Amino acid sequence: MKKKISVLLGLCMMLGCVPTVHAEETSELKIGLSMQTLNGAYFAAQEERFRELCEEKGYECITADSNGDTSTELANVENFITEGCDVIVINPVDAEASVGATLECQEAGVAVFIMDNSIDSSAYYESMIQSDNYTLGTLVGADIAAYFGNTEINMGLLSGNAGNTLGVARRTGVIAGIIEAQLESNGEASINIVTQGWGNWNQAEGQQAMEDMLTAAPEMNVIFAENDDMVLGAYEACAAIGRDDIIICGCDGNKNVYALIQDGDQVLATGRNDPYECAEMVIETIESWNSGEEISNLVYLTPVSVSDSNIDTYYDPDSTF
Numbered sequence: 001m002k003k004k005i006s007v008l009l010g011l012c013m014m015l016g017c018v019p020t021v022h023a024e025e026t027s028e029l030k031i032g033l034s035m036q037t038l039n040g041a042y043f044a045a046q047e048e049r050f051r052e053l054c055e056e057k058g059y060e061c062i063t064a065d066s067n068g069d070t071s072t073e074l075a076n077v078e079n080f081i082t083e084g085c086d087v088i089v090i091n092p093v094d095a096e097a098s099v100g101a102t103l104e105c106q107e108a109g110v111a112v113f114i115m116d117n118s119i120d121s122s123a124y125y126e127s128m129i130q131s132d133n134y135t136l137g138t139l140v141g142a143d144i145a146a147y148f149g150n151t152e153i154n155m156g157l158l159s160g161n162a163g164n165t166l167g168v169a170r171r172t173g174v175i176a177g178i179i180e181a182q183l184e185s186n187g188e189a190s191i192n193i194v195t196q197g198w199g200n201w202n203q204a205e206g207q208q209a210m211e212d213m214l215t216a217a218p219e220m221n222v223i224f225a226e227n228d229d230m231v232l233g234a235y236e237a238c239a240a241i242g243r244d245d246i247i248i249c250g251c252d253g254n255k256n257v258y259a260l261i262q263d264g265d266q267v268l269a270t271g272r273n274d275p276y277e278c279a280e281m282v283i284e285t286i287e288s289w290n291s292g293e294e295i296s297n298l299v300y301l302t303p304v305s306v307s308d309s310n311i312d313t314y315y316d317p318d319s320t321f
Contacts, residue, residue, distance in 0.1 A: 029087060029290065030060040032080030034073055034101070036093045036117065038065040040202045040229045042252050043091070045321035046116065046275035050089070053283045068161065068200070070097040077101040081108045087286055090125075091115045095165040099123040111289065115282050116275075118165040125297070126289055129282045132300040133166050133251070136271030137173020139305035140249050143269040144174070144222060145181035147247060151221075153178065156213045157196040158206060158225040158234055167226040170251050170271070174224050194220050199230040206233025214243060222247040228254035228270055235266065253306060258315040261308060269307040272314060275321055277301055 031054060038044050047063055054061035062083060066073035070093045080088050081104065088105050090112060092098035099120050105112045106124040114128035144153070160167040175191060182189035195217035199206030206225060210233055213220065223246055225231045231250035238246050244266050250257060251271035260267035281299060289295050306314050 028058075029286070030083070030085045031062070031286070032077070032083065032085040032088045033061065033063040034066055034076040034080070034088070035063065035091045036066050036073070037068050037201060039067070040227070041254060041321055042227060042229060042275050043201070046279050049276045049279040050282070053279060057283070066093050068093055070094055073098060074101045074104070077104055081105065081110055085110060087111045087113065089113045089115050089282060092117045092119045094163050096120045096163070113282055113286060116278050118169070127285050127295050127297050127299060129278060129285055129299040130301070131271070131273040131278070132303045133169035134173040135303040136251055136273065136305070137170040138177030138180070139303060140224070140251065140269050140271045141174040141177020142181040143305050143307050144224075144247070144249060145178045145185070147268055148222070150186065153191045154194045154217070154219045154221050155191060156194060156217055156220045156223045158199050158209060158213070158223055158230050159196060160201040160226045160230070161198060170226050171224060174249075199225070199233060201227055201229060203229045203233040206230030207237045208233070210234040210237035214238070214241065220246060222249070225250040228252035228257040231257050231267065231270065235260065238266065253314065254321060255315065255317060255319045258306065258311060259317070261306065262311050262315055264308055269305050272304040272306050273301065
């Protein structure tokens with residue numbers, strides 16, 4: 001596969017055209033996977049499932065952790081190219097700053113697939129596979145609006161990292177979902193965003209950020225965390241000072257968050273974004289591309305808000321995530 005792509009790339013460069021990678025079917029794929037971080041149960045589970053699938057199918061797989069740094073991400077991708085990967089899967093650190101890594105792949109004639117995050121339209125990729133994060137947010141927002149009814153909503157936002165389009169989509173979706181549900185129910189809408197913190201997508205930093213938010217905005221009565229690791233951090237921060245009056249919502253579908261929803265205590269809902277399902281869809285899309293099938297450049301997982309109304313459908317206490 002690599003020799004044919006190299007010849008085509010050389011001809012394209014001589015003619016001054018922009019190269020596009022076309023699949024030549026092979027069962028011996030070498031795949032590189034660059035994760036934005038592995039510091040969080042969701043990302044670790046997704047990376048592990050991806051490696052398992054590659055092993056099951058006989059593909060060689062190399063993975064790397066970017067540690068939230070775009071320079072590390074670029075170095076990872078360049079190493080994958082040097083190692084002779086046929087396909088590189090990128091879970092981007094930043095929508096704009098990660099574009100350069102995809103262009104390196106284009107120059108090298110290596111196919112790119114974007115997993116579980118968004119990237120700027122100037123990037124090169126065959127397909128982007130992810131949750132419909134905005135819609136997930138709207139569904140969770142509707143659950144929040146239904147819970148509070150006519151009670152004033154003073155919301156805190158526990159975000160991942162600045163510039164991450166996934167986080168932006170989820171929080172703007174939640175706000176839109178609340179407003180639309182209020183308008184439909186009451187003919188008017190009101191929501192107060194009283195504080196925002198940054199938890200870097202993991203439980204420990206999420207807990208620390210939540211502690212600061214509780215001090216900054218004691219009037220807060222609901223928190224939306226942009227992933228479930230930070231939900232767990234927020235829950236611990238609230239528990240430490242007896243603030244069980246604050247409703248907590250999130251996104252991803254961590255089994256520990258599902259258990260809290262089932263308990264009916266403080267965690268109201270989470271948008272389902274299954275790391276295993278996403279990894280499986282990425283592999284399926286790569287295989288369709290590899291067999292010469294036409295693939296969509298954007299593939300969404302089915303969005304669902306998981307609450308006490310449907311928790312039994314999704315909660316598996318034996319799940320590894």
